Amino acid sequence: MKNNLLLLVTCLCLSVSANAQKKDKKNKVALDLIAAEPDKELAGETFNRWSIEADFGQSKGSKPYTDGYYGNNPGKFFGGIMINHVGVGARYMFSPKFGMKMNIGIDNLQEQNHSGSLPFQMQHHQLSAEGVVNLIRLFDFQKQAGRFGLLFHLGGQISRMTPQMGPQSKTEWNGGLVAGISPQFRIFKNVSVFADFIVNSNIRQHYNWDGVEFSDPKNNLAGSLYRASFGVSLALGKGKIHGDWAIIRDENAAKLDSLNNRVGEIEELMNDSDKDGVPDYLDQEQNSIAGVAVDTKGRMVDKNNNGVPDDLEKYVNNTVKENSTAATTAATENAVLQLINEGYIAAYFDTAKANPNAASASNIGFILNYLKNNPNRTVDITGFADEIGSTAYNNKLSSDRAESVKAILVRAGIAESRITITPRGEDDSVDKQSDWARRLVRKAIFTVK
Structure with missing residues (x-):
C-alpha cells in the first residue's frame, strides 16, 4: 500500500x-555577455563627408537694365523657359549638420523671345564659397522627412561679366553675396537629385546686365541675379548611404544602448522560473x-x-x-486511472516529429509499468498534431505518433493485441500563434480500459 x-x-x-x-546552456552565454567588448561603431566612421554636384537651369539678371532692355517679358516673372546656366561643385560636411561648398557656374544672359527687349548677350562666370546647413538634421526631422532633404547655403562669390554684343566688350570683375535653398530627394543609396533656388548680389558692378556700361563710372551698381536649376549629387566615401541621410550614432549613446541591452540579458538570465532560489542560467x-x-x-x-x-x-x-x-487501495487505483485517462500522463513530440521527445520517456515508462502490473487492462493511444501544416499532413502525423508510442510499448513486452491507436489529426483548442501552446497539443494520450 x-x-x-x-x-x-x-x-x-x-x-x-x-x-x-x-x-538551455546558459552558463556560457552569461559569461560571454559579461566579457564581450563594447560596440566599436563610432560616430562618423561611415559618414560620407564629400559629395560632388552638377546642375543646369535658368538664370536671369534682375537689375540693372538700360531702358529698352529686359531679360523677360515685363509682367511675367520667368517669361519663356531657356536653359542658360550650367554649374559644377563640391561639398564637404564637417558634421552631419554643417559644411561648406564651392561652385563654378556659367550663365549666358540674353533677351528672350517675345520679351520685347533690344538684343543683348552677357556672359557671366562665377566662383562661390559658401557655408551649408542641413536643415532636416538641424531641426531633427530626419525620420519624418524620409528620402527628402533640405539644404541652406550662404556665402561669398566673385564673378566676371563679359558683354558679347555692342561696343562694350571689356571684362569686369565683381564680388558679392550668394544665398540659396536646395530641396533634395535621394533616389539611390549614394545619389540624390536636387533643385537649387539662389539669389546672387553684386556689390561692385559697372555694367548693366544688357552689356551697356553705367553712365556714371564713379558710382557702383548693385546688381541682382536669380537662378533656378536642377542637378544631381553623388556622395563619395565608404558609407553605404549618402551622407545627408546616413544614420549617425553618437559614440556615447551607442555604448549606453549596448550596456542597457547586456543588463537586460543578464537580468533575464537571473530569472528563477521555478522559484527554487537557483537562477535559470545555473538551474x-x-x-x-x-x-x-x-x-x-x-x-x-x-x-x-x-x-x-x-x-x-x-x-x-x-x-x-x-x-x-x-478502500484506500481502491481509491489509489481509481486515482491512477483518472490521471491516465484525463491526459495527465502523455507523450510529447517536437515539431514535425513522429518519435516522442526525451522528456516523455518517464510517462511512457509509467504506462508500461501499469500495463505490466495489470495484465487484464488494455490501452487506447490517441495521437494529435498542432495546426501548422496541411490537414492531410497532420492527420498522417497524428497516426504516426500513436504508432510510434505503440511500437515502443510492444518492444518493451506489451502484447500488440492490448493496444489500439486512434489518430485525431489537428488539435485546434489552443492559440495557433503561440509556440508554447502548440507544444502542449503535439502529443499522444492514453485511455486505459
Whole structure:
C-alpha cells in the first residue's frame, strides 16, 4: 500500500516535468555577455563627408537694365523657359549638420523671345564659397522627412561679366553675396537629385546686365541675379548611404544602448522560473516542485537515487500507514486511472516529429509499468498534431505518433493485441500563434480500459 501511494506521488511529479522545456546552456552565454567588448561603431566612421554636384537651369539678371532692355517679358516673372546656366561643385560636411561648398557656374544672359527687349548677350562666370546647413538634421526631422532633404547655403562669390554684343566688350570683375535653398530627394543609396533656388548680389558692378556700361563710372551698381536649376549629387566615401541621410550614432549613446541591452540579458538570465532560489542560467532542472529542497544546480535532492525527491519521500513515509484499508487501495487505483485517462500522463513530440521527445520517456515508462502490473487492462493511444501544416499532413502525423508510442510499448513486452491507436489529426483548442501552446497539443494520450 505504501509503495502504491509513493508511485502515485511520483507519477504526479513526472507528469509535470514532461512538459518542461529542455535546459538551455546558459552558463556560457552569461559569461560571454559579461566579457564581450563594447560596440566599436563610432560616430562618423561611415559618414560620407564629400559629395560632388552638377546642375543646369535658368538664370536671369534682375537689375540693372538700360531702358529698352529686359531679360523677360515685363509682367511675367520667368517669361519663356531657356536653359542658360550650367554649374559644377563640391561639398564637404564637417558634421552631419554643417559644411561648406564651392561652385563654378556659367550663365549666358540674353533677351528672350517675345520679351520685347533690344538684343543683348552677357556672359557671366562665377566662383562661390559658401557655408551649408542641413536643415532636416538641424531641426531633427530626419525620420519624418524620409528620402527628402533640405539644404541652406550662404556665402561669398566673385564673378566676371563679359558683354558679347555692342561696343562694350571689356571684362569686369565683381564680388558679392550668394544665398540659396536646395530641396533634395535621394533616389539611390549614394545619389540624390536636387533643385537649387539662389539669389546672387553684386556689390561692385559697372555694367548693366544688357552689356551697356553705367553712365556714371564713379558710382557702383548693385546688381541682382536669380537662378533656378536642377542637378544631381553623388556622395563619395565608404558609407553605404549618402551622407545627408546616413544614420549617425553618437559614440556615447551607442555604448549606453549596448550596456542597457547586456543588463537586460543578464537580468533575464537571473530569472528563477521555478522559484527554487537557483537562477535559470545555473538551474539544470527548471521544473522543480515548490517546497522541495534543491542543490546548487537546481536539482531536487534525491540522496538514495530512487527517482523520488527526498522531501516527497519523507512526506509519504510520514503520512501513509502500513494498515491502510482496502478502500484506500481502491481509491489509489481509481486515482491512477483518472490521471491516465484525463491526459495527465502523455507523450510529447517536437515539431514535425513522429518519435516522442526525451522528456516523455518517464510517462511512457509509467504506462508500461501499469500495463505490466495489470495484465487484464488494455490501452487506447490517441495521437494529435498542432495546426501548422496541411490537414492531410497532420492527420498522417497524428497516426504516426500513436504508432510510434505503440511500437515502443510492444518492444518493451506489451502484447500488440492490448493496444489500439486512434489518430485525431489537428488539435485546434489552443492559440495557433503561440509556440508554447502548440507544444502542449503535439502529443499522444492514453485511455486505459
